[in-house]
Amino acid sequence: MSAQIRAIVAEETDGKIKGSLKTIDVADLPDNDVLVDVAYSTVNYKDGLAMSGAGRICRKTPMVGGIDLAGVVAESRDPAWQAGDRVLVNGYGLSEDQWGGYAQKQRVNAGFLVRVPDAFGLDEAMAIGTAGYTAMLCVNAIRDHGVKPDQGPVLVSGAGGGVGSVAIMLLARLGYQVAAITGRAALSDYLKSLGATEVLDRGEFAREPKPLEKERWAAGVDNVGSTTLATMLAQMKYEGLVAACGLAGGVPLPTTVMPFILRGVTLRGIDSVQAAMPRRLRAWRDLAELIDRDKLKLATTVEPMSRVPSLAQDILAGKVQGRVVIDVNA
Numbered sequence: 001m002s003a004q005i006r007a008i009v010a011e012e013t014d015g016k017i018k019g020s021l022k023t024i025d026v027a028d029l030p031d032n033d034v035l036v037d038v039a040y041s042t043v044n045y046k047d048g049l050a051m052s053g054a055g056r057i058c059r060k061t062p063m064v065g066g067i068d069l070a071g072v073v074a075e076s077r078d079p080a081w082q083a084g085d086r087v088l089v090n091g092y093g094l095s096e097d098q099w100g101g102y103a104q105k106q107r108v109n110a111g112f113l114v115r116v117p118d119a120f121g122l123d124e125a126m127a128i129g130t131a132g133y134t135a136m137l138c139v140n141a142i143r144d145h146g147v148k149p150d151q152g153p154v155l156v157s158g159a160g161g162g163v164g165s166v167a168i169m170l171l172a173r174l175g176y177q178v179a180a181i182t183g184r185a186a187l188s189d190y191l192k193s194l195g196a197t198e199v200l201d202r203g204e205f206a207r208e209p210k211p212l213e214k215e216r217w218a219a220g221v222d223n224v225g226s227t228t229l230a231t232m233l234a235q236m237k238y239e240g241l242v243a244a245c246g247l248a249g250g251v252p253l254p255t256t257v258m259p260f261i262l263r264g265v266t267l268r269g270i271d272s273v274q275a276a277m278p279r280r281l282r283a284w285r286d287l288a289e290l291i292d293r294d295k296l297k298l299a300t301t302v303e304p305m306s307r308v309p310s311l312a313q314d315i316l317a318g319k320v321q322g323r324v325v326i327d328v329n330a
């Protein structure tokens with residue numbers, strides 16, 4: 001008889017998708033080359049959309065949720081991976097068309113795996129997770145654009161969330177001044193402890209901007225979209241760059257061409273899900289070098305897998321602070 005494991009499985013009832021804790025057979029896992037004993041997963045905004053059914057993320061059901069996983073290889077049919085290897089996966093369609101990390105074991109496509117850097121425990125790799133790796137992609141876009149710390153502060157929206165919290169840590173570690181936009185004034189001390197030099201109210205940005213406003217920021221990391229991103233663009237300094245990765249405030253982008261054609265501003269889209277492996281490996285190498293593990297701990301809570309359905313609601317309601325790690329064996 002096949003072993004049984006616990007998993008959060010999204011199923012469709014009356015046209016609505018919802019994730020819940022189930023017991024499944026190891027024999028029913030997909031026929032991929034690497035069997036991973038999963039230790040931790042995470043809750044990202046996208047997991048919230050997927051597991052609550054608020055967004056059409058799961059493209060087939062039943063779907064084991066969790067866009068991230070970290071664990072140890074148990075068996076591999078691919079020579080690149082051996083039993084005992086510490087591995088992680090971010091994105092690559094997990095929780096969309098590939099079964100994901102909310103399971104005690106998962107069979108994963110060998111090409112999706114990244115070796116967990118020696119600097120991190122498996123729990124720390126997931127404290128970073130997709131949110132932290134995406135923050136690193138955003139920060140690398142700013143660095144690659146040639147923006148230097150002496151050119152002015154970098155603005156981070158959705159600062160109290162996962163991507164925002166890690167982006168602040170990374171930017172501060174690299175010597176940038178960081179202005180954090182939050183809707184939660186109570187998070188001010190937390191954001192400053194991560195490295196923010198200034199905390200700004202969300203309401204200053206979530207409004208219709210003028211085509212061009214006073215030049216204030218050398219660069220930006222945007223998790224929010226909509227009018228917030230439009231205001232950030234209108235306030236960028238000459239040849240500044242905004243790395244846009246999120247939609248927590250909405251999908252439309254009510255901007256004009258003016259920041260682009262009169263100030264040479266760059267709007268750089270960031271996608272973590274299908275990012276090519278060399279870009280991922282660079283991001284994880286950089287994270288190993290730059291992450292302050294004490295600050296990461298400050299930004300992280302660890303929860304059991306049974307809490308995923310309610311955490312999915314919380315993250316969409318903007319109630320989650322920093323990063324949530326899921327201990328799939330708790």
Ligand SMILES: NC(=O)c1ccc[n+]([C@@H]2O[C@H](COP(=O)([O-])OP(=O)(O)OC[C@H]3O[C@@H](n4cnc5c(N)ncnc54)[C@H](OP(=O)(O)O)[C@@H]3O)[C@@H](O)[C@H]2O)c1
Pocket residue numbers: 043044045046130131134157158159160161162163164181182183184187202206223224228244245246247248249250270271272273315316317318320322
């Ligand atoms: N492109 C990619 O590959 C990629 C990868 C990872 C994440 N993302 C996206 O990036 C965003 C952040 O992800 P996350 O996992 O860090 O989520 P998160 O932890 O929920 O952070 C989002 C933050 O945005 C702010 N926010 C929430 N609702 C808002 C609203 N209605 N208006 C304005 N601000 C609002 C909140 O920060 P404050 O309370 O501090 O204001 C919240 O903590 C999400 O949209 C996610 O889908 C994209």
